[in-house]
Amino acid sequence: MNTLLDAVRRHADAHSNGDGVVSTAIPGLLIVRATAPSELMHDVQRPLACLVLQGAKHVSVGSRAFDFAAGDSLLVSADVPTVSQITHASIAQPYYSLVLELDPAVITDLVAQMPAQSAGDPAPVRVDPTEEETLDAALRLMKLLERPASLPVLQAQGVREMHYWLLAGRHGDAIRKLGWPDGHVQRVARAVKLLRRQYAQPIAVETLAAEAGMSPSAFHQHFKAVTSLSPLQFQKQLRLIEARRLMQSQGSNASTAAYAVGYESVPQFTREYGRLFGRPPVADMRAALQRTVG
Known part of the structure; x- marks a missing residue:
């Protein structure tokens, strides 16, 4: 070691x-x-x-x-x-x-x-x-x-x-x-790859299911079994994590970051951001700045 x-x-x-x-x-x-x-x-x-x-x-x-x-x-x-x-x-x-x-x-x-x-x-x-x-x-x-x-x-x-x-x-x-090309994990991974590429755009479950080669109901079930989230929840986390990165690394404000990752409502973004990260965007960025200065 x-x-x-x-x-x-x-x-x-x-x-x-x-x-x-x-x-x-x-x-x-x-x-x-x-x-x-x-x-x-x-x-x-x-x-x-x-x-x-x-x-x-x-x-x-x-x-x-x-x-x-x-x-x-x-x-x-x-x-x-x-x-x-x-x-x-x-x-x-x-x-x-x-x-x-x-x-x-x-x-x-x-x-x-x-x-x-x-x-x-x-x-x-x-x-x-x-x-x-x-x-x-x-x-x-x-x-x-x-x-x-x-x-x-x-x-x-x-x-x-x-x-x-x-x-x-x-x-x-x-x-x-x-390594099972036709297994559930790999099929879900194909849909996840699409979600990662297009996280800021609305994507229908039917589109993701087609990418995975499954029916919508089977896809929803296997997606949650593999990732622990529904496709909508998964996309939401991708958006919020990217928004936080934009604010921390590029100095974007909350509304700019929200629109950049696909949100149409800043209040909704602020609520969901606070639920995931424990603080609303402004308070979270203030805490991050204090940690950097400190």
């Missing part, structure tokens, strides 16, 4: 201007670094595996909550809304995690070559101890980053190896569902 932590720390400290997400030259491989506990963070996660190497984090999905720390991995096997918070981090001991976005194409290819597994926990989010083989594969990926000339030749193989060990381990059954 310490060897992987050292490699992640070196890369993050060399490529980060502060706390936050640090990209790498390998698509889909990210590092999260924080030197203090965070505020609550709302997001609609894509499928990923998060290996915590130092510090601790809390994540809730609907009524389920998870606390995990160094030595644990968080698996997200579907597009789901999460509320998360880094709970243990300091300047002396920052929070570090390595995140791999899961690739359904790689999973499909690997599953075709691997023996079948018995069904496991169907929940789209789970936490388990990180397995040694996964840590070793992650370390090899980090070492490739230190040898840029090797990336064009070896990075695809390294990403594939890490997917393999995730599939072969405790998370295997949940990840396999991402």
